Amino acid sequence: MSEQFKALVLNQKGEEFSREIKSIDKSFLKHGDVTIKVEYSGLNYKDALILKNGARLVKEFPHIPGIDFSGVVHESNHKNFKSGDEIILTGWRVGEIYFGGYSQFAKVNGDFLVKKPKNLDLRQSMIIGTAGLTALMCSFTTKATREELLLGEKVENVIVSGASGGVGSMAVMMLSKLGCNVTAVTGKESNIDYLKSIGAKNVINTKELNKDARPLDKGLWDGAVDTVGGKVLENILAQTKETGIVAACGNAADIKLNTTVMPFIIRGVKLWGINSVNASIKRRNFLWNEAGKLIDFGILEKSIKEINLDEVINIFPKMLKGETSGRYIINLNK
Ligand SMILES: NC(=O)c1ccc[n+]([C@@H]2O[C@H](COP(=O)([O-])OP(=O)(O)OC[C@H]3O[C@@H](n4cnc5c(N)ncnc54)[C@H](OP(=O)(O)O)[C@@H]3O)[C@@H](O)[C@H]2O)c1
Structure with missing residues (x-):
């Protein structure tokens, strides 16, 4: 694991709210038992609310947002996951009360993870996302x-x-x-x-x-x-x-x-x-396995905007004003 990696960090001190791309190390990641090399995250309406001011969803600062991501398990202390497994995470209040996917490495509770179905790749999984x-x-x-x-x-x-x-x-x-x-x-x-x-x-x-x-x-x-x-x-x-x-x-x-x-x-x-945040893992596994059959990526691709962490900061205010369309995915290697 690289000593230092990039993450978008939110902070609040008094009235002052900040968003910064920072170089951090793994000691910064404080929750969970599985460390993941994040490949893609999404920009959802809820992310935009959190990026604005924490939206009363974030309880502690500094905070790493990003309510969904896909990636590869780097280290695991969870019985169901091992290094190299490709995973998807959505919901469970990750990116709100737990650190999220706007980071090149994330650490979460293995109970929250879904194994990526074979008929999707990691990018397609985040095109679908939350x-x-x-x-x-x-x-x-x-x-x-x-x-x-x-x-x-x-x-x-x-x-x-x-x-x-x-x-x-x-x-x-x-x-x-x-x-x-x-x-x-x-x-x-x-x-x-x-x-x-x-x-x-x-x-x-x-x-x-x-x-x-x-x-x-x-x-x-x-x-x-x-x-x-x-x-x-x-x-x-x-x-x-x-x-x-x-x-x-x-x-x-x-x-x-x-x-x-x-x-x-x-x-x-x-x-x-409908609340996808706390959907059971059983239901998620069923839905993720259906997802690939109901999406025509060839068509959807035209409406996908792939951005980097820096661009997130410019785009989220437009999403809050209803000025964006389609799905934004964040490439953490970009
Ligand atoms: N319950 C759950 O589990 C769950 C999960 C994910 C998202 N959500 C919620 O679902 C909603 C959509 O999420 P999203 O990620 O798809 O957001 P999004 O990409 O920003 O899409 C929202 C769309 O709603 C329309 N819209 C925006 N402001 C509007 C207004 N003032 N009046 C009428 N229409 C307006 C726009 O559609 P047009 O451009 O076509 O007009 C906009 O593209 C959000 O409220 C989000 O919090 C809930």
């Missing part, structure tokens, strides 16, 4: 839960909000691969062609859903994936057809939800919360 895992959970909930678990009607017409974001774009592709007609909701007219290229049948502007919702509207959707919350989610609930499942995972627009009981008691609509 966003993809969350999109998978949402997509399976919307489609398979209704069709297979609840033995319901086939899910044909689905809507995905925040469609050009990390979770949204992946959900558009996955639901389209699962055979649904996907309507993508975006605030960016310039992304219409891109959204169609990843599988959207129709694209509507966020403005159309950013209005006060009626208790019940014309039923249009068999299922939905919502990444933005607020009025958009209120309208999606009102437009969801009998027994449809709305998988809600995000709050990119608003944490508030002002709705009525009508969609739930008249149409049996289900609002299904």
Whole structure:
């Protein structure tokens, strides 16, 4: 292991909040029993919130952010992992209360790690990352839960909000691969062609859903994936057809939800919360093994921006303003 390596370190002293690329050594890494040479990390909305000011998610400073990463085990004191194993990490509050992946070496609890499936490489694993895992959970909930678990009607017409974001774009592709007609909701007219290229049948502007919702509207959707919350989610609930499942995972627009009981008691609509952070390892292994089958990397690659640690500092404010699209991955060797 190199004596010194690079990491993005956040610090807070009084009112002053700093972000710096620092040269550190392994004595800096204080959590966990498996040391990993990180190859790729992701830039997620939650990372952007943490990079801004810790977002009250970070309890101690100095701190290394980065809520997801892929890499190779360097040293392990955990029974399930040995040097050379290729792993994926997402969630478990790594990058929040534990040091994360914005570092050339990371040390985490081996219980948090998933062995990388053979049909993905380390870069592809981070193209999927937290966003993809969350999109998978949402997509399976919307489609398979209704069709297979609840033995319901086939899910044909689905809507995905925040469609050009990390979770949204992946959900558009996955639901389209699962055979649904996907309507993508975006605030960016310039992304219409891109959204169609990843599988959207129709694209509507966020403005159309950013209005006060009626208790019940014309039923249009068999299922939905919502990444933005607020009025958009209120309208999606009102437009969801009998027994449809709305998988809600995000709050990119608003944490508030002002709705009525009508969609739930008249149409049996289900609002299904998604939290990928604490998903069990059993579920993660299943989802990661499905991931490669539902992603067309040839198409997705065009929307992937590969950046280095320095670039993260310039890009995260744009993500917080909703000015970014697609998935950003951080190459720790760049
Ligand atoms: N529950 C979980 O386990 C979990 C896991 C991962 C992420 N999340 C959450 O899911 C959400 C999306 O995450 P992400 O990583 O995909 O973020 P992202 O890449 O920044 O995408 C968010 C998208 O939402 C849309 N958007 C942004 N601001 C908006 C606004 N004010 N009104 C309406 N739409 C807006 C934009 O889509 P358009 O450009 O298409 O308009 C944007 O691209 C976040 O809230 C994140 O915290 C939750």
